[in-house]
Amino acid sequence: MARSPLWRRASGRKAQVMRMPHLVSEEEFVDGCTRCHQCLSSCETGVIVIGDGGFPELDFDKAECSFCGQCAAACGEPLFRDSEQSPWPYRVALDDTCLTLQGIECRSCADACELAAISFKPSIGISHPILSAACNGCGACLSRCPSQSLSLQIPKEPVHD
Numbered sequence: 001m002a003r004s005p006l007w008r009r010a011s012g013r014k015a016q017v018m019r020m021p022h023l024v025s026e027e028e029f030v031d032g033c034t035r036c037h038q039c040l041s042s043c044e045t046g047v048i049v050i051g052d053g054g055f056p057e058l059d060f061d062k063a064e065c066s067f068c069g070q071c072a073a074a075c076g077e078p079l080f081r082d083s084e085q086s087p088w089p090y091r092v093a094l095d096d097t098c099l100t101l102q103g104i105e106c107r108s109c110a111d112a113c114e115l116a117a118i119s120f121k122p123s124i125g126i127s128h129p130i131l132s133a134a135c136n137g138c139g140a141c142l143s144r145c146p147s148q149s150l151s152l153q154i155p156k157e158p159v160h161d
Helices: 005-011 026-032 038-042 070-074 108-112
Strands: 048-050 056-058 091-094 118-120 129-131 150-153
Touching: 038 048, 038 070, 091 129, 108 118
Parallel strands: none
Antiparallel strands: 048 056, 091 150, 118 129
């Protein structure tokens, strides 16, 4: 079930603008992006969309980011950092609206995660999700969560690759 912009407005949640991985700072990006949209046409998953002001951003309702680097390769401006570094600091976070925390069986997030960064510890009754450091922040789980309990956040402790 995809999250609709209407649901976000109705729930009072403000969607966080997510840009492509390996980008320079937001200020440098906004100053240097020509809005040519070459990144959109080069994106292998289709996660890049045209956002506010015509600037590209990621829409995890459409797809996840594969970190393929095609957006950086297509960009004619010096807006991307070295791809040898971690693509970004974001990792999945879970809030208290998770269905399993309400006693309802759900494993949609784990089913969507190719890295198995979300798992469920066997238990009597309803198992709760366990988020591991293996998460790369690709966003594959976000649109699969029926309760919209997942988001990408910067962890309080640094992530080490």
